[in-house]
Amino acid sequence: MFKMMGNIFKNLVSKPATRMYPFVKREPFENSRGHISGCDIDKCIFCGICQRKCPADAIVVDKAEKSWEIDQFRCVICNACTEACPKKCIISSSTHKTSQYNKDTLKVIQAEKPTEGVGKDA
Amino acid sequence: MSSTTVIPFGPQHPVLPEPLHIKLVMEDENIVEAIPAIGYVHRGLEKLTETKDFTQNVFIVERVCGICSVMHAMAYCQGIEELMNIEIPDRAKFLRVIWAELHRIHSHLLWLGLLADAFGFESLFMQVWRDREKVMDIMEETAGARVVISANTIGGTRRDLSKEQMIKINLTIDEIKKDLEQVESVFLNNYTVKHRLVGRGILTKAEAQELCTVGPMARASGISMDLRTTGYSAYGKLDFEPVIHNDGDNYARTYVRLKEVYQSIDLIKQAIAKIPEGEHVVPVKGNPPKGEVISRVEQPRGEVLYYLRANGTKNLERLRLRTPTFANIPSLMKMLPGSQLADVPLLILTIDPCISCTER
Numbered sequence: 001m002f003k004m005m006g007n008i009f010k011n012l013v014s015k016p017a018t019r020m021y022p023f024v025k026r027e028p029f030e031n032s033r034g035h036i037s038g039c040d041i042d043k044c045i046f047c048g049i050c051q052r053k054c055p056a057d058a059i060v061v062d063k064a065e066k067s068w069e070i071d072q073f074r075c076v077i078c079n080a081c082t083e084a085c086p087k088k089c090i091i092s093s094s095t096h097k098t099s100q101y102n103k104d105t106l107k108v109i110q111a112e113k114p115t116e117g118v119g120k121d122a
Numbered sequence: 123m124s125s126t127t128v129i130p131f132g133p134q135h136p137v138l139p140e141p142l143h144i145k146l147v148m149e150d151e152n153i154v155e156a157i158p159a160i161g162y163v164h165r166g167l168e169k170l171t172e173t174k175d176f177t178q179n180v181f182i183v184e185r186v187c188g189i190c191s192v193m194h195a196m197a198y199c200q201g202i203e204e205l206m207n208i209e210i211p212d213r214a215k216f217l218r219v220i221w222a223e224l225h226r227i228h229s230h231l232l233w234l235g236l237l238a239d240a241f242g243f244e245s246l247f248m249q250v251w252r253d254r255e256k257v258m259d260i261m262e263e264t265a266g267a268r269v270v271i272s273a274n275t276i277g278g279t280r281r282d283l284s285k286e287q288m289i290k291i292n293l294t295i296d297e298i299k300k301d302l303e304q305v306e307s308v309f310l311n312n313y314t315v316k317h318r319l320v321g322r323g324i325l326t327k328a329e330a331q332e333l334c335t336v337g338p339m340a341r342a343s344g345i346s347m348d349l350r351t352t353g354y355s356a357y358g359k360l361d362f363e364p365v366i367h368n369d370g371d372n373y374a375r376t377y378v379r380l381k382e383v384y385q386s387i388d389l390i391k392q393a394i395a396k397i398p399e400g401e402h403v404v405p406v407k408g409n410p411p412k413g414e415v416i417s418r419v420e421q422p423r424g425e426v427l428y429y430l431r432a433n434g435t436k437n438l439e440r441l442r443l444r445t446p447t448f449a450n451i452p453s454l455m456k457m458l459p460g461s462q463l464a465d466v467p468l469l470i471l472t473i474d475p476c477i478s479c480t481e482r
Binding site: 006007017029031032033052053054056076077078079080 | 174175178179181185245246252255259263264265267304
């Protein structure tokens with residue numbers, strides 16, 4: 001009948017196994033797939049491989065307009081785009097994807113300016 | 123003659139992880155008949171796989187079920203590799219086995235916790251799930267995500283395991299084994315737990331064979347059937363025996379799943395000791411040729427069967443999967459009549475229902 005007693009005493013004297021989120025946040029592991037934070041638009045050659053590989057159809061690449069956009073609500077964070085990109089310019093961050101308030105502002109459209117060579121958010 | 127009432131064991135129930143509807147026809151407290159109705163989480167994934175590339179299908183097939191997702195991807199990748207005649211490197215086979223056995227440990231620990239929760243023993247439920255967190259942390263550290271780990275791809279695995287990671291896996295599973303030994307006696311020897319498990323929901327060996335049960339349910343009725351002994355992937359080089367119990371009641375199924383956690387821990391240690399050096403992936407070119415293939419893998423719940431038909435283009439013509447819970451539902455319908463109403467949630471939980479696998 002008292003088979004769990006050793007376990008119970010150990011639980012009473014040791015500190016709790018849960019952390020006080022959101023005051024204490026967990027550090028993510030370095031290899032974990034958190035979310036796709038964007039694309040280094042200066043290196044992108046607009047080949048469209050990431051758009052073809054995405055299983056959720058979340059990426060739209062427009063070569064004429066020189067823009068790369070991702071719908072964060074469709075992305076399943078599989079990192080197929082990151083591995084397929086020939087120039088390795090898709091940035092994947094290891095922090096977990098949090099919820100957002102607005103559905104339109106999640107489309108990250110970055111247009112490349114050929115004269116200045118600097119990307120800017122639309 | 124007493125009158126019959128029909129009680130719905132509804133789609134929402136605290137004990138079920140996924141929605142399943144059963145109409146129980148009862149006389150007083152005994153069940154006379156049980157009529158199932160499934161279809162609450164049908165997502166049409168098999169049709170979706172016909173519209174995507176065969177390389178994108180790996181991600182879709184993984185998301186059929188969260189608890190057994192690595193084995194779904196493994197079965198699909200093995201099927202496509204057999205169709206295209208690709209030979210994957212040995213290191214990739216061992217890596218797949220390591221991740222698959224880690225997934226089996228997490229699935230069985232989840233089930234043990236749910237079982238304890240079903241008869242109200244919440245502290246035991248929390249103890250077991252605290253150990254499960256260690257397995258989830260390993261999966262996040264090595265493969266990138268906690269539940270749907272996307273480690274398999276056609277031609278091998280997406281990532282490799284370094285020596286430090288393998289040492290860390292060894293240390294963690296030793297800790298899990300020590301913690302589990304402390305709670306094992308509560309599951310198997312406690313008087314109140316045994317009172318709820320022993321002698322309920324008996325499925326004899328003859329009935330189990332006739333109704334085609336698979337997985338730990340069949341092994342708990344005395345049928346020695348484990349698909350890993352056929353030697354797919356790296357299992358041919360590892361040494362193990364299927365865990366069997368002869369009684370066929372709820373206690374036998376708990377015993378089989380608990381001992382399988384120890385068996386998986388042992389398999390991981392053997393795989394880490396025997397893993398060869400080499401590449402973890404081979405490049406894949408071209409489309410699958412015309413043909414059809416069947417691939418079978420042992421999931422935590424039983425045997426899953428994949429039928430793939432390709433016609434030379436980059437889309438598959440047909441993908442059909444038969445999951446183990448679908449094969450175990452007839453045995454559930456056989457076990458329910460004759461039992462009491464208070465035993466029903468526990469009986470349904472002992473088949474380890476994964477309804478999202480059943481209706482893709």
